[in-house]
Amino acid sequence: MNKIAILYQAQLPPVKDGIQKPMKPGGYSDSGADIAFELLKNNIDVVTPVENPNQNNDTDWVFPDTRKGIEMALHKGAKIFWLNTVLYQNHNIESYLDKELEIIGQTPEMVDVYDDKMFTNSLLKSNNIPIPKNELIAIENYNDLSLELEFPLVLKPIRGRGSQGVTKIDSRNELIKNLNKIFLENSYGNAAYVEQYLNGQEITITVMPKGNYVIDNNEECFSRPWCLPAVKRFNHNNGIAPYNGTVAVMENSEVLSDNELQTTEIQEVYEHCVKAAELIGIKAPIRIDCRANEQGKYFLFDLNMKPNMTGPSRPHRNNQDSLTLLSARKIGWNYFDLLNNMLNQKWKASR
Secondary structure (H helix, E strand, C coil), rough: EEEEEEEEEECCCCCCCCCEEEEEECHHHHHHHHHHHHHHCCCCCCCCCCCCCCCCCHHHCCECHHHHHHHHHHHHHHHEEEEECCCCCCCCCHHHCCCCCCEEEECCCHHHCCHHHHHHHHHHHCCCCCCCCCCEEECCCCCCCCCCCCEEEEHHHHCEEEEEEEECCCHHHHHHHHHHHHHHCCEEECEEEEECCCCEEEEEEHHHHHHHEECCCCCEEECEEECCCCCEECCCCCECCCCCCCCCCHEEEEEHHHHHCCCCHHHHHHHHHHHHHHCCCCCCCCCEEEECCCCCCCEEEEEECCCCCCCCCHHHCCCCCCHHHHHHHHHCCCHHHHHHHHCCEEEECCC
């Protein structure tokens, strides 16, 4: 197999229509290093920026997604690029897509479009996929709000990242106070949105792209995207799942029981997730967060184009299963099985 380079996010993405997507500290270099270490451990040919990478130093294992970083990886013979980074239109990798590269990850153009949660919500709603009711709030008019939604609400960035910046809001005064804070800090740009708060169970579903996979030593061909088993979230902080940089997901998440996985509600939300993945044309896993109302019906409230892919490959990272890996273990995959099946979905780049 050709040599693989793992990219991580080295800088903030550009502001898009006045909206800023925040950056994870370290730019996913931690999960990138987990991936590189696990692949090398299993005799997959991975190139690294330094000759003898230190297992405790994340950036020894991954290349920055800058022109310099990409060219360094090419110089070291990389022909496969694992885009473990936040993508957007005119991302540096686009300048190299005519070099016969193979890619693990989404197309930058696709991520640029669907990272806009208001746009994506509108697309899902127009295709009869259930989403919570929501409203846009612009910086120009937030002090003179006329909301149709009732409290409690959830306040969110439009181009958010996991639960960062997500807050449950119980009153108008609390909403104004939080809007003042986020607009003053300018972490997310000049608009945000609110959606109805659903008080039922929260689950997260990893959707894999169509393709050939090895499950229980058998090759299976999926002609549509498909769902890994749903993971339920618990131990919320004021109604919101805590950011996984603060609380490891293994401490507040577990795969649903066999009986729960067979319920009509779960099977229905799987179909909605598959339909959503088809609409946006995924080429790599996405993670969809869903929450139930009081009647147990699930609504899709966040399509995450770049799920975290941390894993326990290095000795000091034993508790770092991602939500996707927790889910993958239910079908018999370990961390390498998950990564290897993702690797098998690589696609040939072209401009």
